[in-house]
Amino acid sequence: MDNSSKDDLLQLEKFLCFSIYSAGHAFNRVYKPLLDNLGLTYPQYLVMVTLWQQDNQSVRSIGSKLYLESSTLTPLLKRLEANGLVSRKRDPEDERSVRVTLTEAGKALRDKAEEVPPCILDATGLDIETAKRLNRDLRTMRDQMEAVGQKI
């Protein structure tokens, strides 16, 4: 392989993975001031969103929706509990599981959180249709990669 082909292969701008990596950071930076008002970090916000959609879930269930391990979630959930947003209790039906439920404060936070998503779409500068297409393509790709990961 000659040098120009080599250069072509290892150019950062051509890395789809880098575009995703850096876009993720960009999202974080835009989200941060908004989430600071809610007293949440971005991953904490995602956990709260899953609980607003469906309360009283196990750690496992939250993890499977967010693609996160218990080693990530356990300390995060403890912080949410310390902040009075959720409670964690062993499931009497199955003592291996921990049920995570919203407190009143956790439920109440939802109203303030409603205001966040529209701000974000603005910041992307995308029209709705492009955003939807991008979202669909990314989910398809993610699911494909998760499947490949399982096979190995």
Place this chain on the structure above:
Amino acid sequence: MDNSSKDDLLQLEKFLCFSIYSAGHAFNRVYKPLLDNLGLTYPQYLVMVTLWQQDNQSVRSIGSKLYLESSTLTPLLKRLEANGLVSRKRDPEDERSVRVTLTEAGKALRDKAEEVPPCILDATGLDIETAKRLNRDLRTMRDQMEAVGQKI
């Protein structure tokens, strides 16, 4: 706003940010076994790619290309140095800067690294055209969000 609209607004699957967040994790999982062979983490790999593209850069320069702060890069670069892949030296022209240069081992690693990108494209399950479009859209969006961040 009625409840169905509320539910609509806070559904995880509709969050573009979440698709990017989870796609980033999926990439990481696919990359990990490949990068383990090179003895690199994913961010370390990105730093090496920028140095393979252009050797002898300042920390600042690397950071601006990868959108990373010195607080992230300094310890990372020290690890790369400890592993014998780069050297770090104050710039005699401007003692505030640190120049990062590839060692022979760092240069040599490039050959093995060449094999990584094609594996990854396979794993995404995307055809080249879709991958290119996705890449372009993401970069546009990222740049827009970075610009919005600057304004605030």
Place this chain on the structure above:
DNA sequence: GTAAATTAAATCGCACGCGATTAAATAACA
């Protein structure tokens, strides 16, 4: 020409994120 402002790295504290391991509970099965 010196004081003030700016710039570049480094440092520190905090919060992820995961692999590997552990402990406890439950399920499966001979």
Place this chain on the structure above:
DNA sequence: TGTTATTTAATCGCGTGCGATTTAATTTAC
């Protein structure tokens, strides 16, 4: 039934990632 296998959280160690701050060097302003 009793043993083994599996499942679920939790723990630990390591490596990001960043905001805030610090230190040192350089530039700007006056």
